[in-house]
Amino acid sequence: MSEHHIKLPEGSIEKKTTTLNLGPTHPATHGVFQNVLELDGERIVDAEQTVGYIHRAFEKIAERRPLYQITPLTDRLNYCSSPINNMGWHQTCEKLLGIKLPKRVDYLRVIIMELARISDHLICNSIVGVDTGAFTGFLYVMQYRELIYEIYEEICGSRLTTNIGRIGGFERNFTNTAFQKLEKFLAEYPNVLAEFNNLFMRNRIFMERTIGGGGISAERALNYGFTGPNLRASGVDYDVRVQSPYSSYEDFDFIIPVGKTGDNYDRFMVRNEEMKQSLHIIRQAYQKVQEFKGEAAEVFHADTPAYYLPAKEDVYTKMEALIYHFKIVMGETDIPSGEVYHSVEGGNGELGFYLISDGGRSPYRLHFRRPCFIYYQAYSELVKGSMLSDAIVTLSSLNLIAGEMDG
Amino acid sequence: MARPVQYNIKNEGGKPIAVAELPPGHTGDGFFATNLGSLVGLARKNSIWPLPFATSCCGIEFMATMGAHYDLGRFGAERIGFSPRQCDLLMVMGTIAKKMGPVLRQVYLQMAEPRWVLSVGACACSGGIFDSYSVLQGIDQIIPVDVYVPGCPPRPEAIIDGILKIQDLIGSESLRRRSSDKYAELMTSYGIQ
Amino acid sequence: MTLTNELIKEKLAQKFGEQLTNWEEPYGLLTFTGAKDTNLKVMQFLFDDTEMRFRFLTDLCAVHYPNRTGEELAVVYHLHNLVDNIRLRFKVFTDIAQPDIFTASALYESANWMERETYDFYGVNFVGHPNLKRIQNVEEMDYFPMRKEFPLEDQTRRDKDDEMFGRG
Numbered sequence: 001m002s003e004h005h006i007k008l009p010e011g012s013i014e015k016k017t018t019t020l021n022l023g024p025t026h027p028a029t030h031g032v033f034q035n036v037l038e039l040d041g042e043r044i045v046d047a048e049q050t051v052g053y054i055h056r057a058f059e060k061i062a063e064r065r066p067l068y069q070i071t072p073l074t075d076r077l078n079y080c081s082s083p084i085n086n087m088g089w090h091q092t093c094e095k096l097l098g099i100k101l102p103k104r105v106d107y108l109r110v111i112i113m114e115l116a117r118i119s120d121h122l123i124c125n126s127i128v129g130v131d132t133g134a135f136t137g138f139l140y141v142m143q144y145r146e147l148i149y150e151i152y153e154e155i156c157g158s159r160l161t162t163n164i165g166r167i168g169g170f171e172r173n174f175t176n177t178a179f180q181k182l183e184k185f186l187a188e189y190p191n192v193l194a195e196f197n198n199l200f201m202r203n204r205i206f207m208e209r210t211i212g213g214g215g216i217s218a219e220r221a222l223n224y225g226f227t228g229p230n231l232r233a234s235g236v237d238y239d240v241r242v243q244s245p246y247s248s249y250e251d252f253d254f255i256i257p258v259g260k261t262g263d264n265y266d267r268f269m270v271r272n273e274e275m276k277q278s279l280h281i282i283r284q285a286y287q288k289v290q291e292f293k294g295e296a297a298e299v300f301h302a303d304t305p306a307y308y309l310p311a312k313e314d315v316y317t318k319m320e321a322l323i324y325h326f327k328i329v330m331g332e333t334d335i336p337s338g339e340v341y342h343s344v345e346g347g348n349g350e351l352g353f354y355l356i357s358d359g360g361r362s363p364y365r366l367h368f369r370r371p372c373f374i375y376y377q378a379y380s381e382l383v384k385g386s387m388l389s390d391a392i393v394t395l396s397s398l399n400l401i402a403g404e405m406d407g
Numbered sequence: 408m409a410r411p412v413q414y415n416i417k418n419e420g421g422k423p424i425a426v427a428e429l430p431p432g433h434t435g436d437g438f439f440a441t442n443l444g445s446l447v448g449l450a451r452k453n454s455i456w457p458l459p460f461a462t463s464c465c466g467i468e469f470m471a472t473m474g475a476h477y478d479l480g481r482f483g484a485e486r487i488g489f490s491p492r493q494c495d496l497l498m499v500m501g502t503i504a505k506k507m508g509p510v511l512r513q514v515y516l517q518m519a520e521p522r523w524v525l526s527v528g529a530c531a532c533s534g535g536i537f538d539s540y541s542v543l544q545g546i547d548q549i550i551p552v553d554v555y556v557p558g559c560p561p562r563p564e565a566i567i568d569g570i571l572k573i574q575d576l577i578g579s580e581s582l583r584r585r586s587s588d589k590y591a592e593l594m595t596s597y598g599i600q
Numbered sequence: 601m602t603l604t605n606e607l608i609k610e611k612l613a614q615k616f617g618e619q620l621t622n623w624e625e626p627y628g629l630l631t632f633t634g635a636k637d638t639n640l641k642v643m644q645f646l647f648d649d650t651e652m653r654f655r656f657l658t659d660l661c662a663v664h665y666p667n668r669t670g671e672e673l674a675v676v677y678h679l680h681n682l683v684d685n686i687r688l689r690f691k692v693f694t695d696i697a698q699p700d701i702f703t704a705s706a707l708y709e710s711a712n713w714m715e716r717e718t719y720d721f722y723g724v725n726f727v728g729h730p731n732l733k734r735i736q737n738v739e740e741m742d743y744f745p746m747r748k749e750f751p752l753e754d755q756t757r758r759d760k761d762d763e764m765f766g767r768g
Contacts, residue, residue, distance in 0.1 A: 024510055025460060027489040032462050032507060052736040053507040054462050057539035059721075060745060060752050072536065079464040095627060123467075142474035149471070159471075160560050161464055222656055222682075225710025236682075243685050338626045341659075341678060341689065352659055354678070367661040369678075377713045403463045406504075406736055506738050540745055540754045541737060 017045050020388075024053045030127055031402030033376070035395075042387045047380035051373070055406040062366040066331055067093050068167055070366070075161040077368060078404040081120035081347040083112045083152070083164045088344035091246055092353040093167045094302075096340045101302045104292050105169045106248035108300070110285045111182070112155070112164060113247070113344075114278040118189075119148045120347030121229075121271040121278075124399040128268055129200060131396045132209045137199050144192055147185050154178040168308035169301025179286075186283060193275060200268070207265060214382045214394030215263035224381075225374040228349025230398060233270045234262030240345040251288070252281050264390075264397040271399075306333055331361035348372050348399055372404040430578075444582045451495070451521075452577040453483040455570075458494035460514065462501030465528035468560040469500050477563035482570055491517040496573060497550075502530035503543045515550045516599065520585045523577065525569055526552045529559045551593055603651065603684040605630040611652065615645060622691075631689040639677070639692045640702045646679060646688070647707060654679040654688060657704065660714035662722040664696075664747050672696035673722055677704070694724070703729040721746035 023034035032053040038046040058077070062070050074085040087109050094101065122145055126138035149159040154177050156164040165171070200206045216226075221234040231238055237256045241249045257273035259266030292299070301308050305324045314321035327333050337359040343352035352369030375398065382398075383391040430449055432441025457479075459469055472479050473487070488494045491514045503511055515524070526546055529535035532555045534544035546552060553576055556569035584590055594600070608630060612620055620642070622633040634642050646654035659678040666672055671693035679688040694701055703726040704711040715726045716735040723744035726732055734741065743750060 024507065025489075025514060031466075052734075052738075053504055053510070054502055055504050055506065055541045055736040056502055056537045057541050057745070057752070061537065061539055064752055076464055079467060123470075139475055142471065143476060146471065146474070146476045159562065160468055220709075223709045225657060225708070238682055243682075339631075339689075340627050341629060341687070343658075350658065352678070354659060354661060354676070356663060365663045367659070369659040373713065373717075374710050377709065538753050540750075540752065542754075544754065544757060 024050075030396060031400055031405070033400065033402060033405060035379070035391075037383075037388070037391070039388065044383050044386060044388065044391055047383055047391075049376060049379055051376065051405050053406065054402050056403075058368065059366055063362055063364070066361040067335070067363070068328075070363075071165075072161065072163050074368075075163055076403050077370065078120070078346055078348060078351070078372070078401045079161060080123050080401060081116035082160065082162050083116040084120075084344060084346050085351065086162060086164050087113055087247065088342065088346070088351055089353060090165055090167050091344065092340060092342040092355055093307075095342050096336065096338065096355060096357060097167070097304075097307055098336070099168055099302050099304050099307065101169065101247075102299050103248060104289060104296065104299045105301060107285045107289045108170065108174060109165070109247050110249065110252070111282055111289070112152075114282045114285070115148050115151060115185075117347055118275050118278050119145055120399070121275050124347075124397070125196075125200075125268055125271050127396045128210070128264070128393065129206070131393050132206055134199065134206070137196055141192065141196055144185070144189055147181065147188070151178060151181045151185065154181060166301065166308060168304050173298060173300040182282075182286065186279065186286070190276075190279065193272075193279075197272065201272070209390075209393060210264035210268060210397070212261075213264045213386055213390035214397065215261045215266075216378065216382055217262065220378070220381070221262060224378040226349065226378070227371050227375075228346065229267060229270045229274060230262070230375055231349065232256065233259035233266035235260055240343055240350050244343070246342070246344060252284050254281050264393050267397045335359055335361065343369065346371060348401065348404065349375070351404075370404045372400050373406070376400055376405060444580075445578070447582060448578040448580060452574040455482075455484045455496050455573070455577070456494045457484050457487050457496040457498050457525075458489065458491055458514075458518075459487055460497055460499045460501075460511065462499075462503065462507065463530070465500035465531070465560045468563060469498070469527070469566065472563040472566045477567065479567065479570065482567070482574065484570060491515070492519065494518060495521065496523050496525060498525045498527055499531045499546050500527040502528075502535060502537060503546050504541050505543050506541070508543050508549050511546065512549050521577075521580070523553045523573055524550060525554050525556065525573055527556045527558075527566055527569065528561060529557055532557055535559060549597065550599075551597055603681065603686055605686070608652065608686070608688070611649070612642070612645075616642060629687055629689055631691070633691045633693065636692050636694050636701065639675070639690070640704065640707070642690060643677065643679070643704060643707055652681065653683055654681045656680040656682050657708040657710050657714075658687070660704070660711055660718060662718045662724055662746075664722060666748050668693070670695055673699050673724055675701055675718065675724060696723075699724045700727050701725070702727050705729055720744070723747070 017038045017040050020037045020039050022037055024032040034050040036048045037044050058073050062073060071086050071089055074089040075082040077085045122141050126141045129137040152162050153159055155174055156162050216234055218234045218236050221231050235258055237258050239256045242256060254277045257270050259270050309328055310321040310324055315325045335357055337357050339356040341352060341354045343350045349371030351371060354367040355363050356365040358364040382394050430441050430445030432439055461469055471477060497515060497518060526532050530537060531546050534542050554569050554572045556565055558565050605625060609623055619635045619638050620632050624631050646652045658680045661676055663674045663676060664672060673696055674691050674693050677690045692701060701724055703715055705715060713735060715729055716732060718724050719726060719732055720734040720736050721744060
């Protein structure tokens with residue numbers, strides 16, 4: 001980046017800074033958050049952020065709802081990858097209730113979570129492309145997000161805010177159509193990713209726009225509480241899936257890509273490589289699922305009648321199933337009291353759930369550790385001294401999802 | 408990825424390939440007479456410039472609607488703009504919190520007549536699943552809305568259905584509506600001059 | 601030697617003694633409570649000590665216990681040692697009439713907004729915070745919504761039919 005400032009004679013024009021308001025409605029802010037920038041010409045001198053424009057009081061709403069009704073709320077946190085939020089919440093409840101899941105359910109969950117991760121990284125990377133001026137990549141890749149949506153639809157009925165799974169497993173077994181769609185995705189997507197890479201990875205314009213902008217060192221990133229691809233781009237290989245494996249992630253073989261300087265290009269490349277690793281994990285998981293044959297292939301939930309709603313045919317014909325159904329719906333089941341913290345590797349980093357239960361049907365306190373909220377504070381440090389257009393690219397490469405930020 | 412063109416190339420059954428429906432009028436040799444309102448309506452409805460006011464999850468479904476699979480552009484709404492001064496249709500997609508309300512109102516006030524509002528998603532229509540202290544229970548508490556699209560989030564087909572209904576409204580709107588007393592009454596009920 | 605929960609408990613008890621109480625391990629996570637004015641000292645010790653190395657603040661939130669008179673608000677810190685992969689939960693309690701807690705934002709930058717959110721929801725006053733104002737709610741709000749006594753729904757609505765919601 002060149003340093004050509006026009007040199008004016010002393011005392012000719014008073015040097016003042018301009019205040020520019022970026023947001024909350026702005027095409028560059030993909031979500032509603034506001035940045036008030038102090039500009040000296042084109043350079044940013046200072047920045048201040050305001051959030052809360054979509055504060056929906058999730059934590060207060062959660063204190064009113066029984067545990068299984070909180071899943072639709074978690075959907076709307078990081079809505080680009082809602083299955084990961086759902087699975088994280090189910091795992092938190094399973095930790096509290098002491099439910100152990102069969103392996104097949106774990107592997108199915110891994111498939112869903114990695115598909116969601118691909119979906120989230122796809123949006124982020126293509127929007128970085130859009131913000132540098134390349135609209136084609138985004139349109140091209142949205143077609144493959146439609147394929148992922150079709151897979152979700154086959155499993156749970158909904159495209160975006162999925163409410164997938166139940167505490168204890170899934171609501172129904174994956175159909176053959178779902179597996180066929182998954183195979184189609186696995187066959188077609190790598191070529192698309194390769195074409196998308198050809199557009200951006202060694203593109204001179206893209207590299208010049210993104211390299212060097214919005215960089216942060218590893219120590220500052222850790223102090224700011226960065227997690228996820230943004231932290232890995234700075235060189236720290238912290239991934240919750242590897243450090244505290246959940247849902248049988250220890251059975252899979254994958255690498256964690258890390259960057260060096262934490263600038264926009266590193267973040268783009270880390271997300272790109274993570275998509276490839278996610279494909280690798282999905283292939284392994286799919287193979288493992290197919291190894292279950294016969295009756296084992298029909299297992300899609302844990303055997304906990306106390307917390308998992310029985311099948312409707314049984315409720316209408318068997319007495320125990322009727323009683324369990326009644327107890328679960330009317331809130332008569334025994335929920336242990338205690339406090340549990342569980343975190344999963346979301347699309348943006350460590351998504352944590354801190355649940356305090358007092359034995360009642362709804363939580364006493366539920367707090368979401370939202371990665372976007374925590375690392376958005378660092379934005380002013382990331383853009384100070386850079387130009388306005390670089391600030392826009394930094395904003396989109398951080399993958400800020402407003403729903404998760406305000407919660 | 409490339410697939411051959413499949414539709415409307417063979418015209419099987421001799422079906423006429425329609426482009427757009429003509430409004431009722433008199434056709435002659437080289438001329439077509441209709442009333443000005445329908446003509447203006449026809450032009451306006453097939454070239455809407457929407458402003459996507461996307462706040463949350465419904466915004467992602469809108470991105471899917473604009474994409475190649477569901478393609479909103481074939482209805483004429485290809486040029487989306489982010490400046491209210493240049494747009495006709497304000498599509499409010501997503502939850503509007505009380506903090507965001509004044510911002511939404513200001514964007515609406517900056518739009519020039521004629522302007523229409525499409526409220527997409529349960530949160531924009533009525534607050535949705537968020538019946539809490541910080542969420543505005545429906546944007547029609549601060550701005551007048553023309554079409555509501557329910558859903559959480561609505562499927563892209565539902566959003567397109569909403570756009571088609573807006574197109575019907577635009578096509579059949581009287582030229583004098585915006586300066587009529589009834590409209591002025593509607594605006595004052597919202598506190599807009 | 602590898603760091604374990606017992607080792608951490610020993611070292612902390614050695615350094616701070618009676619000020620840290622209520623040691624428990626729900627679901628494997630070492631949890632303890634500290635006296636109100638020790639929060640910064642404990643976190644600084646955990647940060648600086650070469651064996652402890654708790655240099656990552658995962659989460660900061662508050663909980664309201666209306667029944668514990670004199671100690672209604674609890675601020676909960678979740679700390680993480682990334683090198684040895686151990687987590688900690690550290691709680692401090694304070695009175696609701698004067699909820700002053702020392703800010704952790706000098707030690708961890710991530711605490712800045714997390715404390716603003718805690719102030720916004722519960723009214724905990726973080727002493728020494730550079731910019732303690734509301735972050736999620738509108739600035740003019742005059743109550744702290746997450747406290748148990750406040751309702752979820754907006755009380756100024758006129759259009760909700762109480763009959764339909766079972767409150768008629």
